[in-house]
Amino acid sequence: MARKDGRAVDLNTQSLSSLPGVGPRVAEKLAARGLLTLQDLWLQLPRQYEDRTALTPIRALQPGVAAQVEGTVEAVERGFRYRPSLKVAIGDGSHATLVLRFFHFRAAQVAQFSPGARVRCYGTPRAGGHGLEIVHPSYRVIEHESALGEQLDPVYPAIEGIGPASLRRLIGLALDKLPDDEALELLPRAMRDSLRLPSLREALLTVHRPPRDADVAALLAGTHPAQRRLVLEELLAHHLSLRRQRIALQQHRAPALAGKGRLAERLRDALPFALTQAQHRVFEQIRHDLAQPHPMLRLVQGDVGSGKTVVAAMAAMLAVEAGKQAALMAPTELLAEQHLNNLRGWLEPLGVRVAWLAGKVTGKARAAVLAEVASGDAQMVVGTHALMQEGVAFNDLALAIVDEQHRFGVHQRLALRDKGAGGRVGVDAVVPHQLVMTATPIPRTLAMAAYADLDVSAIDELPPGRTPVQTVALSAERRPELIERIRGACAEGRQAYWVCTLIDDSDEVVAQAAQSTFEALSAALPELRVGLVHGRMKAIEKQATMRAFKDGTLDLLVATTVIEVGVDVANASLMIIENAERLGLAQLHQLRGRVGRGSAASSCVLLYQSPLSLLAKQRLETMRQTHDGFVIAEKDLELRGPGELLGTRQTGLATFRVADLARDAGLLPQVRELADQLLAESPDIADRIVQRWVGGAARYASA
Known part of the structure; x- marks a missing residue:
């Protein structure tokens, strides 16, 4: 500067x-x-880094250890048998010879290597046909004495x-x-x-x-103090950018929903089950937030089946009791419909009008729903991203609930927030409270970094009566036994999933794998009704097959990982995941969560291809040992790192240049302290740190 x-x-x-x-x-x-x-x-x-500050005698070279050597050209050989190759033998005072081997070279290079020429080169030796060799070393021909480097070469x-x-x-x-x-x-x-x-x-x-x-x-x-210094400032910049957005959001006003909560109590009392302590705790946190005159922004994370929807429904009742509206948005029509059925069952007996708005609601039916939403007659509105389309106007939206928020783009969440502000987004705009739900537990350290702008609640307890899913890992050679196991389960009136996974392959290839598995299982189990779902199918076909499985008109569903999120089929008691070694823990856990939703003993079979890598063994062992999504998330972070676990699409978390959240998580508590100090004492410095590392990308990082 x-x-x-x-x-x-x-x-x-x-x-x-x-x-x-x-x-x-x-x-x-x-x-x-x-x-x-x-x-x-x-x-x-x-x-x-390459260490060119010293020379290693050729005799002292070790295979696999990079080094710099200097020697005299003893012989040169060009070959063309399979492909052009150039071999240059050099020797030094240690009375040993090293071969430099090139597959890409020009005539001018060959001319440089005349016998007697002095060559300094750097590379990693390996065992060759005649002693050690270095393939494509970096080198230079030295004509006069040349000083060695003073520092490591980057x-x-x-x-x-x-x-x-x-x-x-x-x-x-x-x-x-x-x-x-x-x-x-x-x-x-x-x-x-x-x-x-x-x-x-x-x-x-x-x-x-x-x-x-x-x-x-x-x-x-990546643990040198110089790198830690850069990491600290980068993490600080991202943390500050999220915190500033939160501060900006808090400048808006939101309706203070501070009623007595009678409607929420009536809902709780009417439920056929008792809430867990975790559900009570999280509801009280939400209730406290909703009573404030500025917008709530809270993430509720909890395992599949931990009862997040009930808590969201009780929160919605606080809005309805105040004469306002609540909306719940889910990423797929099937998941939204599942929420709709639950909410209608719980809320309509209380006299609450629940409206349904999805892409397939068209014509007069759509016009009627839009009129109800605009007039306020629809107190609770459930739908897909159709809720955010033009033409959807709420009368008085006080609470926006977003399920599986990582499946939505940030712009979509902004759009739903702005619906509640009646399209006005100035500081004086009244915006709805936001409640975000996810069934993908996120390790505490990652949540601190990724969701610095959200208050995070965890429903870390499953309702009583849920039968743990028995998890076993089997080698793919045992497929025939599994087919018999499916036959037995379906004969008892149960249903089963068979999930096909291929990694790093196109949707085409995965769809083909699912298709051929579907055909093979249909032939092996002619007495069963087998369905197929994969990502290449039209949405309407996928929905129809999933619905048939949910309604019990299919016994076995062959699917790709598209079934990972959300669909609840209580009668399904067997889940088979093929090539399980290729999936991350979080995804395996999500898939396993599709079974064990009823009272029947359920099983999840992880089919793997031998031999297993150490990483794959650790993953499958973790799945066998625990059902706790939070433990699994921590282990997933340790094994895979945060990039894959979160993915930038999933959190809006910008990719880091120098920081690695798994390696640098220990710095996050200090980062929070520094952020508090800077925001309080030097907001101008905070702005400049954000500008240096994040720049304009901050705007949408976590709307």
């Missing part, structure tokens, strides 16, 4: 075209990877169209323009000192140009 007229001038936004060698074509290639400014290059961190993620040496040069030029400490630093010194972390400038220079005595193991593990 340079100083001009006594004010700080940000170099962060300076375009890369200011660097020598960055013309329009190079700029375009860098931009394709999101590298637009000097700061983007500062934060383009090495993925590994290796950056590859960028198409830009060679490693060019990229290293550009990042070096960008680093030469790093402002001084005072101009670059945003974190107060006392804060850094208390955490024993270097300044930002020092951290960047250490990570890009580590001294020869640097702790390489810590750098490669």
